[in-house]
Each structure stands twice: as C-alpha cells, then as structure tokens.
Amino acid sequence: MNKNVRAKIASLVPYKVSTVNYRWALNANESPINLFSDWQDEIIAEMAKESINLYPSSNCDSLRDMLSEINGCLPENIICGNGSDEIIKMITEVFVDQQDKVIIPTPTFSEYFTSVTVAGGEIVPVKPKTDFTFDVDAIIQAANQNQAKLIFLCVPNNPTGLAMTDSDIARIIDETEAIIAIDEAYYEFYGKTSRLTALINERVIIMRTLSKAFGVAGIRLGYAMAHPDTIDLIQRVRMPYNISALTQAVARVALQNIDQINSITQIMIDERKRIVDQLRHLDLEIFDSHTNFILYRSDKADELLTAFEKNRIGVRVYPKDPSLKNCIRISLGTKEANDAVVAVFKEVVNNV
Numbered sequence: 001m002n003k004n005v006r007a008k009i010a011s012l013v014p015y016k017v018s019t020v021n022y023r024w025a026l027n028a029n030e031s032p033i034n035l036f037s038d039w040q041d042e043i044i045a046e047m048a049k050e051s052i053n054l055y056p057s058s059n060c061d062s063l064r065d066m067l068s069e070i071n072g073c074l075p076e077n078i079i080c081g082n083g084s085d086e087i088i089k090m091i092t093e094v095f096v097d098q099q100d101k102v103i104i105p106t107p108t109f110s111e112y113f114t115s116v117t118v119a120g121g122e123i124v125p126v127k128p129k130t131d132f133t134f135d136v137d138a139i140i141q142a143a144n145q146n147q148a149k150l151i152f153l154c155v156p157n158n159p160t161g162l163a164m165t166d167s168d169i170a171r172i173i174d175e176t177e178a179i180i181a182i183d184e185a186y187y188e189f190y191g192k193t194s195r196l197t198a199l200i201n202e203r204v205i206i207m208r209t210l211s212k213a214f215g216v217a218g219i220r221l222g223y224a225m226a227h228p229d230t231i232d233l234i235q236r237v238r239m240p241y242n243i244s245a246l247t248q249a250v251a252r253v254a255l256q257n258i259d260q261i262n263s264i265t266q267i268m269i270d271e272r273k274r275i276v277d278q279l280r281h282l283d284l285e286i287f288d289s290h291t292n293f294i295l296y297r298s299d300k301a302d303e304l305l306t307a308f309e310k311n312r313i314g315v316r317v318y319p320k321d322p323s324l325k326n327c328i329r330i331s332l333g334t335k336e337a338n339d340a341v342v343a344v345f346k347e348v349v350n351n352v
C-alpha cells in the first residue's frame with residue numbers, strides 16, 4: 001500500500017456489491033417495481049425543463065419546494081444529497097473533527113462507520129439488548145461519558161427492521177447534548193417520524209431517501225430535514241451542483257406520483273404481513289419489521305443460503321459481524337419473489 005495513505009483510510013475496506021445475476025435480487029432493499037414505463041412521458045417533460053448544457057439548480061430549488069410541501073415544512077428546512085449516503089457524509093463532516101466521539105447503536109447501516117472513520121472521528125459502538133432492541137440507557141450513558149458530538153439513530157433500523165419508540169428518541173434528545181441524526185430511510189414502511197422535532201430543535205436532523213419506497217434508487221437522491229440554522233451548516237460542506245439535472249427531473253416526477261407510491265408501499269406492507277403469517281409456524285426467528293425487508297435467524301442459515309443461491313434469490317448475510325451470526329436479511333419483492341422466498345424457508349426449516 002502507498003506509504004502516503006492516511007492510516008484511517010488504509011483500515012477501510014471498499015464497499016463491495018454483488019455482481020451475481022440473480023433472478024430476484026433481494027439483497028439491497030430496493031423497490032422491485034421499475035416505474036419507468038409508467039412515468040416515461042412525465043420524465044421527458046421534466047427533463048425538457050432542464051438545460052443540460054448548463055449546470056443544474058445548485059440547491060435543487062423546485063425539488064426542495066416539492067419536498068417541503070409534502071413534509072409540511074419550508075424549503076429552508078431541506079437540503080438534498082446524492083443519495084442519503086452523501087447526507088450522512090455531509091453531516092459527519094460538519095460535526096465530527098479528529099478524535100471526536102460518535103455514538104453508533106449496533107448492528108446498523110455501514111455508511112455511518114465509514115463516514116466517521118474518514119472524518120477521523122472515534123466510533124463508540126453501543127450493543128443492542130439480546131432481542132436486538134436498542135439499549136437506550138446505554139446509548140445515553142455512552143453519549144454523556146464520551147461527550148459525543150453526534151449520535152446516529154437508524155429508525156427503523158437496518159438490518160434488524162426494528163424501530164425505536166418516540167419516547168425513547170425523545171429521551172436521547174433530552175438527556176444528551178449531541179447532534180441526533182435520525183435515519184428515516186424506511187419511514188414510508190413505518191409511518192412514524194421525528195420530523196416535527198427536527199424542524200424546531202437545532203440538534204435533530206432527519207435523513208430520508210427516494211431509494212426505497214419511491215423506487216428510484218438508480219437516480220441517487222436523498223435529503224435531510226432540520227432547523228434552517230442546521231441546514232445552513234450542512235450547506236457549507238455541500239459540493240456545488242451535487243445533484244444532476246437528470247436526477248432532479250426524475251425525482252420531481254417520483255414526487256408528482258406520490259399517490260401511486262403510497263399504494264405500492266401499502267402493497268409491500270401487506271406482503272410483509274403475508275410472508276410472516278406463512279412462516280410464523282416454522283422453527284425460525286423472525287424480527288418484527290417496520291421496513292421493506294425482514295431479518296430472519298435460523299440454525300440452518302448455511303443450508304438456507306445454499307437454497308437461496310440455488311433458486312437464484314439474492315439475500316444479505318453478515319459474515320464479518322458475530323452479532324448477526326445465523327441472520328439473513330431479505331428484501332420484500334414482487335408477490336412471485338416473496339412466494340419463492342417462503343418456499344425456500346418451508347423446504348429447509350422444520351415446523352415447530
């Protein structure tokens with residue numbers, strides 16, 4: 001390795017994505033439905049409003065207008081990012097200096113760890129309770145003992161699918177002095193939000209994405225909602241023109257079609273229940289999901305994995321995280337894909 005590389009960067013591992021050509025890729029919590037053909041005319045109409053020879057709206061003006069209307073806030077409460085991955089990175093850049101402590105309740109989404117490491121901060125992981133629910137007392141204690149600058153809360157959490165209650169979130173806000181960044185990537189499948197707190201409390205930031213329920217992971221659009229003074233801080237590290245004209249155009253179309261998105265989301269929530277109902281009598285631990293994926297735990301995880309591979313179903317496992325031993329995370333897919341998932345479980349796992 002080149003001797004000039006920063007030690008913290010040398011310790012990182014590049015993000016790897018599976019290139020297997022699955023029949024059903026249920027490993028990235030994407031939407032199984034591609035709405036391009038439904039939206040084609042609207043997309044062309046919105047793209048025609050953009051001048052692709054010019055730089056795009058630097059601050060995504062019309063997109064922020066639409067997002068603020070949907071969320072009942074002002075455009076000044078919103079900043080857009082190239083996926084919520086970029087929002088996570090920007091928030092970390094604003095609040096985390098070398099050696100600053102950041103609380104990350106585990107297990108959770110990997111980008112929090114990467115962004116804090118790149119910023120030179122120190123991660124203070126906080127283990128969950130044995131049932132994977134958040135250990136709120138431990139989070140508060142760790143934040144105060146370490147004078148943490150930032151706490152990442154993923155609600156509902158990836159990969160467990162579990163949510164933290166509103167009162168627990170309120171306790172963490174009230175009983176610590178850190179910035180609380182609440183990742184609501186799966187909000188639409190859950191329905192509860194800390195948005196109203198974020199609009200008035202400068203220490204609270206909500207992160208959202210169009211990659212999950214809105215079904216446009218390919219365009220890379222995430223956003224943060226917070227008090228205007230907090231948004232102003234994040235604006236200082238945002239790269240000019242961070243969101244392409246094409247992304248802004250397609251994102252506007254997705255938001256125009258929010259009714260269609262809401263009905264697809266409801267179908268996914270119904271599918272989630274249908275899958276769990278069919279599997280609950282099996283000797284299989286199923287974590288209570290508030291998202292578009294379900295986490296399962298089974299002693300037969302290896303056999304299950306082989307069976308999913310054989311059926312060309314892409315699923316997510318965590319070989320490097322001992323806390324997630326025997327766990328498999330599977331996104332909700334089309335009805336056909338979900339039936340295939342259920343069939344594999346029924347074939348491999350016995351009845352209780």
Ligand SMILES: Cc1ncc(COP(=O)(O)O)c(C=O)c1O
Pocket residue numbers: 028029082083084085086109154157158183185208209210211217220221222
């Ligand atoms: C909790 C969480 N936050 C953020 C992201 C990244 O979303 P985006 O596609 O907007 O970068 C994901 C993606 O899986 C996620 O699970």
